[in-house]
Amino acid sequence: MSTTTAPRRTAPVPARAGLRQWAALAVLMLPVLMVSMDNTVLSFALPDISSSLHPSGTALLWVVDIYALMLAGLLVAMGSLGDRIGRRRLLLVGAIGFGAVSFYAAQVDDINGLIVARALLGVFGATLMPSTLSLLRNIFLDRQQRRLAIAVWAAGFSAGAALGPVIGGWLLEHFTWHAVFLINLPVVVVLVPLAVWLLPESRNPNPGPFDVVSIVLSMTTMLPVVYAIKTFAEHGLTAAVGWTVAVSVLSAVAFVRRQLAREHPLVDVTMFRNRVFSGALGANLLSLMGLTGFLFFAAQFLQLVVGLDPMEAALVLVPGLVATILAGLLVVRLVPVFGVRAVVSASFGLSAVGYAIAAFAGSLPSATSIAVAFLVLGVGIGFAETLTNDVVVSSVPAEKSGAASALSETAYEIGAVLGTAVLGGILTATYRAEVSLPPLAGTETQREAAGQTLGGAMDLADAIPPQVGGWLVESAHLAFDHAVQTTSAVAVVIALGAAAVSWFTLRDAER
Template sequence: MTSTTPSPSVGATPDTPHRPVRAGARQWAALGALTLAVTLLAVDGTVLALAMPALTADLGATSTEVLWIGDAYSFALAGLLISMGTLADRIGRRRLLLIGVAGFGSASLVAAFAPTAGWLIAARVLLGVAGATLMPSTLSIVRNVFTDPAQRTRAIAVWSAGASGGAALGPLVGGVLLEHYWWGSVFVINLPIMLLVLISVALLVPESRNPAAARFDLVSAVLSVAAIVPLVWAVKHTAKSGIDPAGLLAAALSVGAALVFVRRQRTLRTPLVDVTLFARPAFTGTILVSLITIFAFSGLLFFFSQYLQLVRGHSPLEAGLRELPATLASIAVVVVAVRIIARLGVGRALAASLLVAAAGLGVLAITEGASGYAGLAAGLILVGLGIGMAFTASTDAILSAVPRERAGAASAISEMSYELGVALGIALLGTLHMALYRAGLPDLSGLAVPAREAVTDSLAAGTQALAGTGEQGAQVLAAARDAFAHGMQITSVIAAVLLVVAALIAWKVIPSGRRS
């Protein structure tokens, strides 16, 4: 539904001439191609939630495989963002962008026709790798193409709206496709769009690179992946299986790799990550707030589309349309975001927006257990307004917390924290929701063993297994839907509390000096 704005990567340089040049039609057309690429990435991050019930039934995916299908993309993306950013500066941002576009299209084709859940998980990893090559290039190119400060501000605003709006449109796009086609259509749609982006970038976007880029440090790149991916896996594994040697070993590997990575960055002349940025309280506070916000929001969102279909009984298209209020609200807030930030200051604006989103989640927690749609719509509008405003304010806060020449490094760290928050949110809140669902199930001893296992595994599998099983099956299915809704309510409350905590951190740590 929503996504933060992807950011430029470490080492990205504006390459701005001494005298700004006004952009013409060619530059604005190039912006359209870049925005389309980021929009598609954002759509791909959220469109899959609606397809989960259908692909679960078709591929026979277990609940664990469903979680991996959801967050494998973010794992790969988060682990490789920093490395790919440095590579873009070295080999050329346009060149890496073209490679990423081609790779994203190819991986989409593999995902669309995946014969098993394992194949789909592998394809999602490849999509994450390709996405990591795309994200570092787009905004850096925008900064290079638009050298006039006023035009650059407008260009970045358009680019940001495309990114956040694309993520918000994901459920609606998925609903339209799934209403008429099979679940793989949510990946097939990537192919013509990526072909258009490939041609447009090749014709319109100039090449740019950092002429002083250092040698690509492969050791640091490996350490950055080793510090992120095992940590996320350890959290997922522990949340599902409890504390055991495998989870502890993965966590220890992550911590060890992180320590070695930080030590190495302090000794390099041109590090992958400028760790001194974390000495700035405003920067560190904003990164923490962004991580908590995405963690709270993404874990809930992953199951909300399933709730609309499996509990409320809506078709994929109907579910996508019912999520539209959040989409429209998150896009509309861009119109007033600048005025609100100027009036309240960045820190207070960010805190207020998170409180609005928390209120929206509170409304959802109440209405998810009731009938009717009006309450859900009101909650979604509040969530959309709050999250849309929060993304704008947090991006402003991150760029304001560091000198302009270090904005690239700051934005890359921000994007990495976002992807990490998505993965952790799906892993932890998703696993918590499944635990609550299973705890709320009725006595299943009267069911056949396959049906009992299906209901316990997930509501999607249980719905398929209990279809046409008579009155007993209908009663069990109704109780399972109640358990799923109750789990959503508790998860929504927890997510709302996390947003309140993030709001308090923003209020206390992030400066709120007013701007003209």
């Protein structure tokens, strides 16, 4: 008796990307560069904004944070919208809107108008980012090519972060802070026609209805909690902090319950049951928290304490930003040898070392110690960003890539928000508690600004007699130095905790 064995079926080999697909990746880098530049370009304009608009310390934090906050609040909704109407179409709408609002922001001359402009930039930025990563997921089908493409994509964030301070620093030396918004316009002019030509359209063939209620709940989950963090940093534990946290928690519970009950949820929350998926999102968030928190204080320290002009201050940080780009590309070769868990955990160890250098190198930080600290921090961030984004988008089916990309981007932007809100809040609160103002010096408005921000103190020092002004400068510098050290020490603890959590959650991640 003879038997026959049926031929074993083999999985089809994914098509490899060609020249057109790699050209499409280059086009997708343009919105990534634009959005990431806007995350850092204002860092070096903060002293000029403080001098020009006289904001409170909290308002200055809002100028930085509202952009990332609106991105974080809307990314999931926009990722879902892109799945429905087409990801390329949504990207084009976002690019045109981003350019129009950038032009408006360049005309603003009051702090409230600037906050509104930054919020609108966040809205249109939210239409750009999920489209880039989800289109990339559908363009590159081969796993190794996709990992390399994601490494380039993640490096694009670092490149934008590097270009933002340098271009912004040059503009600030020749123009007012308004000019930093105009750098977006040439990018939009190039992006729109190239996207129409090279990017393929893609969408979810069965997306389900658009869920407005879930979108509102996602916003009422995130906005109140960030407001609570900022309010706590300025006023301590108040009734407003308690109420806003309660609103955030209740909204989060309602959001999760609604997603579980719907046939076509806005976010498939069951994905969070996957420990690797959740761990990658958490690592993504915490790495960006470290980056934005560092940039918030470093830009002010280099200009207002060390005395560098904006361009010189930007150049101090460029080696670290370049290291972030190179590390993101190098990590593709490291993962097959060491594994995702080891590399991501090590990345947070490097972040902890970077902050420790900023906090404890010598008696006070200097331009050199800040540069070295950011170089070490940048390598860690480059490792983490490439790997976490790859794990997130590779763990879901292609038709859900828009939603998964949006979650990855949401983690990224929440990290950016928390970096400024938590670490920036600690910095602001410590400075405010430490600075001493000379009695009866300056107007009430000047004294209030000097007690809130280092830029305000420098302005008051210029307006009062030199002997008293010199005493104020010394007090403000010491207060800010101590604030940097305190903030860095907290960041070290957070980074070490993140390393431990990553080691546990990413145990089963693919090499």
